[in-house]
Amino acid sequence: MIVHASLLFAGNQCLLFLVVVLLHASAAIAAAALDNSTDLASLLAFKAASTTTSGGGGAAAASDNIIAANWTTDVPFCTWVGVRCSRRRPRVVSLNLSSFSLQGTISPHLSNLSFLSSLDLYNNSLSGTIPDALARLPRLAKLRLSQNHLSGPIPPSIFNNMSSLVSINLHDNNLSGSLPTQVMLPRIEIISIQSNLLTGHILAGLARCSTLQWIYLGGNKLTGSVPSSLGNLSELVVLDLGENQLTGAIPASIGNLTKLRLLYLAFNHLKGEIPEELGNLVNLQKLHLHVNGIVGSIPISLCNASKMIVLSVSTNNLTGPVPATLGKSMPFLQWLTMAENALSGGLDFIASLANCKDLNTIEVVANQFEGVLPDACGNLSMNLQYFHVSDNDISGKIPAGLGNLSSLISLNLSSNELRGTIPRTLWRLKKLQMMYLGSNRLTGLIPSDIGLMTNLAEISFVDNEFSGQIPDSLGNIRRLQKLEYLSVNKLSSTIPLSLWSLTGLLRLDLHQNRFGGLLPPQMAKLKAIGYIDLRSNRLSGNIFSALGELQSITYLDMSNNSFHGQIPQQLGRLFNVEYLNLSHNFLSGVIPKSFSNLSYVYSLDLSFNMLEGEIPEGKVFSNVSITSLMENRALCGAPQLKFPPCPANMITTSTSSAKLRLIKFVLPSVASVLVFLACFSLLVKIFMRKKAKASYKEEPPCLNYHRRIPYFELARATDSFSEDNLLGSGSIGKVYKGSLDDGLLVAVKVLNLQVEGASRSFDAECRTLGQVRNRNLVKIISTCSNLEFKALVLEFMPNLSLDKWLYSQNQCLTLLQRINIMLDVSLGLDYLHHQHPHVIVHCDLKPSNILLDENMVAHISDFGIAKLMLIDNKSTTSTNNVGTVGYMAPEYGLTGGVTIRGDVYSFGILLLELVTGKKPVDTMFNGELNLRQWVNNAYPIAVMEIVDNNILRTDFTNLQQHSDGVDILRRCLSSIIDVGLHCTKDLPNERLLMRDVVPRLQEIKNGVLVN
Known part of the structure; x- marks a missing residue:
């Protein structure tokens, strides 16, 4: 009986315990439900505030549709896109909606997500201010609001009331005001607020953040000095204060930051000297001090920074010699720029750079270096691509060893005191594209071996003492675009016929030499030429009429030669010419009436010839001065220039004198009638012209609208x-x-x-x-x-150009943004090519001509060389420019004509550039390889090996959300590359048309949004 009672008592205790547990569980469930409802309400409030659009299509509207379809109360909010909850409880711990094309504002209700540790709204179009209420998130460690349109000041509470915060990323917005005065962030590691509109001083209080590793405050309007207290941040790895308005000296305490890898202070107003203490930065890899007012010498102690990769001190007031052991102390150096200072002494330091096996660039132009270029130049890195030492006082000969630098792309030795001949070894530089030897005292012949350098695009030998002939082999350099600096030498004989076969030539300058002979009709092959200067030579003969076919030309100077005969009427077809000088020759006859058609000419000089007859009317002659027509045989008319009036019976045709005598003596009665009719016709013509002038105002065509x-x-x-x-x-x-x-x-x-x-x-x-x-x-x-x-x-366009976004250290485009931009551009080109009443060819499509508005919508700009196709819908028209190297269709340099498929080619290059992050003129591309070939070699197997790393970084989170995320990305990139390759085929007729490109890009975009 006692045992039974004991068991009964024990059973009652268990029952009581079970009741208590159930009550606690019910309370917990109720509390969780309450917490869930708070998180749900906060997310819905954010959705309402941040996905509002103004209607229309585009990526923002598509994102709205995704959120509208996905963020619904029909499913748990922990399954919503971009939302991640804790594994222990259904509470939001992370909200990641980066690169979602969101608009609207950031809801302050996010502050109710009390378990939130990461808020990432990077790369959207959010506007308004940063809510002060975000400071009430006690667990928030990551705050990433960069690349939006946020404005107003940074709430002080964010810097003073968020003890868990590890990283603040607010860069690339429109934030203004000064930095918060109080800083209390005990765990902070990253502060990134560059590229805003912040003013005021850099806070000394940052020095209390002992855990700081990265500081990015560049690209603002900060003033004052660099706080010396920053030298206390012993964990600092990156210090970017560049592109501000900072003054004062670089504090010596910066030398205490022994973990520093990047110090960027460029584009400020800093004074003083480079502190000796910077030599203590043994881990420093990149030092950017360019474009300041720094004085003094380069301290020898800087050689202690043995891990240096980039040393840039250009555009300062530095003086004295460069440490001779610089290169021996910096074996990893790749980029050395010291241009535009007052550095002096010898060039021994160049010999020490032979120790830098990865050296890519030497830029020491516009200093006061003297002495000779050391023979050790030939021992420099085989990776060296840019060797620029122009505008100094360097003497002696060009070292033969420079011919060993097989990767050299650009060689600039101009504006020095170099003597002797060009070493034959230089002609071994097969990759050389730019060769500048002008303004020296070089002598001798230009050897025929120059024709071996088939990648040369620009040659400058101006103002030397070269003699002899231009070698016929120059015609082998098919890529040559600028032969503008053979001028001011002692070159003689005739201009070789092979020169006129360089159909891609844009500029030709041979002035002030001793060239003689006739200009051949083959000159008319230069369809792309825009600039010709042949003045001050000994050229003779007639000016051939085919010169009028060079309709791309804007500058033509043939003065101070011995040309004779009449000026061809066909020169009046040079519709784009702006500067025309035929003075100081022996030209005779009348001024062609066709010159009245030259509406763009701002300078015309026909003086010191033997011209006669009436000065034509027209825009060009209403702007010239008397000096432009003086010292001719018998010009008349143009009363505003004080020339004598033309005789009433003057016949301003090219009729021979024999026929004039026949009219005068054999047919007097007919002559009287003709004179009467001519005078009457002239009076009528003058009256009609005056009437036309009175009713016509020269205004740009756009002023009608x-x-x-x-x-x-x-x-x-x-x-x-x-x-x-x-x-x-x-x-x-x-x-x-x-x-x-x-x-x-x-x-x-x-x-x-x-x-x-x-x-x-x-x-x-x-x-x-x-x-x-x-x-x-x-x-x-x-x-x-x-x-x-x-x-x-x-x-x-507040977001400036596509070029700025592609090649900025502070800005980055996601894959979806890149697709949106290219879709926008394709729609613009489709309108120009296929929807406008007159077909318009842009002719110069490139990233700097693509502007981005506040919503990152792309707009095609710069129609300065755009061409309207003929009304009869012919497929080509002549061009007065050929666009930009790298984006220009290959047929432009051959024919000088443009078509809509030339724009398609440029668009295709733009597509490939957006995917790879490589410019078509990147140094990795030489005569044997270009951007299209490089991409084509990787397609489709190795697409992920050539993709821009920024795409992988910005879309990494999205990739993680899919088990097959990498495959999705690969398929998308392959589809884009396929379009780009089809747009850049060599044969124009094999390229896509823009009306075919648009639906393909739209399909690619839809696939990205679905995934």
């Missing part, structure tokens, strides 16, 4: 074209950011009218942009044009 903006408003908008507002510069002008009187942000493209091609480019761009309407073409807002000033006012 857009209001004009006066110069003073543009000056006010750009702060008098301040360098602070400079967005970029090109060959014919500069582009400034401006704010018009109504607050509209614009890009103002100001053309340099002194540069050949500028006026023509302005009119071409006006003509093209004025008649196109497409989302993916840059829009023209207005113009400002007069005789002294021409500017285009274009829509402002």
